[in-house]
Amino acid sequence: MATTRRTFLTNLGAAGIVSLGATPPWFLTRAALAAEKVEKPPAEKRILVLVQLAGGNDGLNTVIPYTDAEYQKARPGIGIGRDAVLKIGDDLGLHPQMTGFKEIFDEGRLAVIQGVGYPNPNRSHFRSTDIWHSARPDVEYTEDGWLGRSLDLHAKRHAGKTPALALGTNRLPLALVCSKLSVPTVQNVNEFQLQLGAGSAANKKLRRKLIGDLANRQSATESDLDFLRKTTQTALSTARKLEKVTATYKPAAEYPTNGLGGKLKTVAQLIAGDFGTNIFFVSLGGFDTHSQQAGAHQGLLSELSSAIRAFYLDLKEHKLQDQVLLATYSEFGRRVKENGSLGTDHGAASQMFVVTPGDKGGLIGKHPSLTDLSQGDLKYHTDFRSVYATILDKWLDISSQSVLGHEFPGVDIV
Template sequence: MAGNRRIFLTRCGSAGVASVGVSMPGIWRSAVNAAGLLGMPNTKGRVLVVVEMAGGNDGLNTVIPFADDTYYKARPVLAVPKDRVLKLNSAVGLHPKLGDLRTLFDDSQVAVIQGVGYPKPDRSHFRSMDIWHTARPESVDLRDGWLGRALERDPKALAGGVPALALGSEKLPLALLSGRVNVPNVQSMDAYKLLPGPGDQSAQARAKQTLREVVALKATEAGGELDFLRRTADVTLTSVDRLGEVAKAYKSGATYPETGLARKLQVVARLIAGDMGTQIFYVSLGGFDTHSRQQPVHELLLAELSGAIAAFLKDLKSHKLADRVMVATFSEFGRRVVENGSLGTDHGAASQMFCIGPGVKPGVTGAHPSLTDLVDGDLKHHTDFRQVYAALLQNWLGYPAEPVLGKGFQPVDCV
């Protein structure tokens, strides 16, 4: 026992044993990731991809009320000229940098839900983001998120594997937090390689040999503190080759833009194409807190959002998978109606959400909020964001909405 234990600790690092997932050496962090990813059975079900627009997106310059002169009076500098707006109907249109999204709209693949928010809106990034992630505006209970609670209703998710995945976040988004379902949060596909980085064949062979030696430890020798890694190594050895095959077999059916969001969504497309069984993916695009010099920053962000999602859906369509996938966007709040003195906008309240994919009920849902009937200078919401969540849960993923969100949230007719 002592000899085996010393070998194990020497090769794997005692810090990794003491704190799994925090300070694990790369081989063990990757082993745990690979084992979890491949443990989920093939469900061939629907997929939800959540795109967080972090910072508070300016909804008024995203879905533009070009027919309302109040918009132009409130924003003499930042307002988008009428002749540049990509019109959706006689009242509103998209920012000109959302051209790819407009094409998807024309193809009946976009639902625009206007006037989304919640009662007594909070202008704090942190508090408002907590509210959107937990779907509990009236509570400061941060033990779980709305998607985490939904997963707890799914026996397959409780059984193991990776029913959901956060990609590219510094920490697991609160929306996915659960006390009963483990959701991994990874930076990139490299985290799923046996040895992150280029590595040579001999290094791969040494890594596999280390795993074999750990698997060879009897359960009684490993003890409770090592048994988890022993079982993880066993699953990894039998599944890492399959993961490699998935990666090699994947061929993108679209040219993705060279942007951060596009790279994340390409990884998501690869995993969906590999039929790994993950139902919920979560990615984020930051930078929307545009207090100053908003125009150039906001234009770049909207172009990144639009181009990445369009490439993602084109890729999935080439694999005949687009019908299974829904993209939903949100931001923690909108911006104020009146531009500020720094060529930007300040924290506001109501905004819009997009649901994107062949499975949506397309069009513009709800009237644009009034630009004159305001609350402390902010747009009033007429659709609770939990109504959109209810549609995504109940009408798309097939989860019961009421146990997750509470009573009284009629699903929006967008899915």
């Protein structure tokens, strides 16, 4: 089988070559919060942080329709009691472990986009993840991702820079795969440095120079070797900048000692250090809760909520919160009815959370009906590409039609 550029990039990563006061009550409306207008920063200062909830998050136990009798009927074993939820509306509440999200929601900064999905949903983890990452549900095999295509549109502008970064992984997610640029993956910032081997300082300096010369050597033709040189050049540049930025940063919030907390702390560190990256990708796994869901899901939502709360507070203390839009997504939701193992199986529609860079927090769209279902699944009413289109057009200042291939209605998050 021929090696594609996507395979080449992901294998490079796997091999370690590129791995280098009082809050307002919840019932305040979005209109009331909109009185405090927040001006958007210049386009080059706007940052997108994408948080993947890998495995298929159970949206129905995340944003809970606690007044709906159908909810308790469908989930007698794993349902969340109406007195336990963190109310964000007259009939909706967050999971009780999501106190951090509740705080951000009460500040008017957390948008909850309900009923998100796409036509003819696929229940395969791999295929559905590819659909979300490529934003091309009708194309089975694709060589690039939606953010990768957005980077390719302005490839010359990004030359010699690190416009995007995937943290906590050695494998480049499809969402960031480009055809004209190389996006570094960083498993651990402390380990992302040039390994020069043993020897004197002079020998190490010479080795660094030789590697740099190789990476900077130009070729008249576009070959795989030339592509490797460009990839190495990006990795070297990223490593040097990381060394400088990480030496001076002090977090202004206490991050939880979990995986996502560490990743978002690093993202905040790079933002505060003016690292020059506009797109960050991080992931939290474990959401494929087929059995004994309650405890595992509770822990995951606690990790998600506490880590993003710390990230938001850190940015706020550094007066950077208006420069950053953070969005969560998962490849699909879960079925409405619990299964015989006190878990849930692969479903369809769910919600997206967006920590907005302004005053656009609140509930967006209606919660899907628990009786009007599609083969036991919640029906979507907001195409996830509408959220992407809004991020591209109104936040990243990139034509969504050029990236997505079609025009999609926007969502009020920016």
